[in-house]
């Protein structure tokens with residue numbers, strides 16, 4: 001299967017070609033059709049296997065192809081465990097959104113809280129955040145997740161190892177389950193806390209484990 005066979009928007013295919021990516025990686029081949037079918041996903045594959053585009057491409061596809069539920073609220077929220085990882089995701093997202101009117105916002109711990117609150121007033125389509133800081137903004141009502149269409153947890157195992165369970169619960173409570181599609185990525189699915197949180201946040205997820213015996 002090639003990128004052309006995944007049913008992606010022409011803009012996205014041309015960006016991929018421009019980056020010089022010739023073929024989807026295994027996780028991209030398996031995850032993208034599941035996400036494009038609107039299903040929840042619990043996925044694992046090793047570091048460096050291309051997980052970021054496995055979720056960003058179908059998230060961008062959804063944004064390009066469907067009408068928003070809300071004009072004000074973010075449509076896609078991506079949580080990552082550390083500032084560095086969030087910045088990397090944001091970098092790839094900037095590449096996919098450049099030249100469109102879909103703004104991405106980056107919301108990190110350690111930055112000035114009140115300054116940061118202003119980014120939500122620009123109605124970003126995408127928010128990439130570390131969990132503690134995002135939960136703080138939710139509690140201060142700086143943003144609403146009522147219109148959220150996709151919640152993506154990148155490196156869920158690491159977020160839990162870093163003690164972010166309560167913050168993930170906060171996010172889960174703010175985003176409407178009936179409307180939202182949830183994707184969870186983890187280095188391993190053999191992690192009790194990941195299984196537990198997946199049970200609370202995902203609806204009948206499709207499990208995809210690349211290079212791992214379940």
Ligand code: ADP
Nearest residue numbers: 021022023024025046047048049050051052053
């Ligand atoms: P992971 O999140 O699984 O650790 P990343 O999404 O960070 O992996 O991707 C690792 C590297 O592979 C990045 O530099 C990314 O640009 C590159 N990459 C992603 N998809 C492809 C592809 N289909 N072909 C070639 N390189 C790719």
Ligand code: MG
Nearest residue numbers: 048051052154
């Ligand atoms: Mg990654």
